[in-house]
Amino acid sequence: MAVSERSGRGRKAWRTGHRNEWLAALYLMLKGYQILGFRLITPMAEIDILARKGGYLVVVEVKSRTRLDQAELSLLPDQQDRLLQAATRLCRSRPALGRLTPRLDLIALSPGRFPRHVRNLMSSGRTRFDP
Structure with missing residues (x-):
């Protein structure tokens, strides 16, 4: 469905999602990340940001909620697994990426708060918070 065909609420959510992804990408670039793509569709999952x-x-999965802790908890283990599978497949299918180690990160956003970057998010629940 095209953006113009979406309901008013759906259009607003779509724009908000894009804005949040751009904010997250800018934040990552300031931290030295090279952004390779946005909203990449793979058979396993849609990747918000590839860096x-x-x-x-x-x-990088971008989640926005009213509180940062809610955003951090909103990425479920099955979603984490699908995103890591997508990253692994990308590494195998593109020679330029083949030497890289796949990793899943989360950028948690909340209105009026500084973004929180959770590095190396894993289904086991181990995380590394990076202010």
Whole structure:
């Protein structure tokens, strides 16, 4: 469905999602990440942001909620697994990415708050918070 065909509420959510992804990308660029793409569709999942830093191919999920802790908890383990599978497949299918290690990060956004970057998010629940 095209943006123009969406309901008013759907259109607003779509625009808000894009704005949040751009804010997250800007935040990552300030931290030294190279942005490789936005909203990449794969058979397993849609990747909000694909980035590179050092030897890592970083799949970044952007979540926005009224509170940062809600945003952090909104990425479920099955979603994490699908996103990591998508990253692994990208590494295998593109020679330029083949030497990179896939990693899943989360950018949590909340109105009026500084973004929170959760690095190396894993289904096991281990996370590394990076202010």
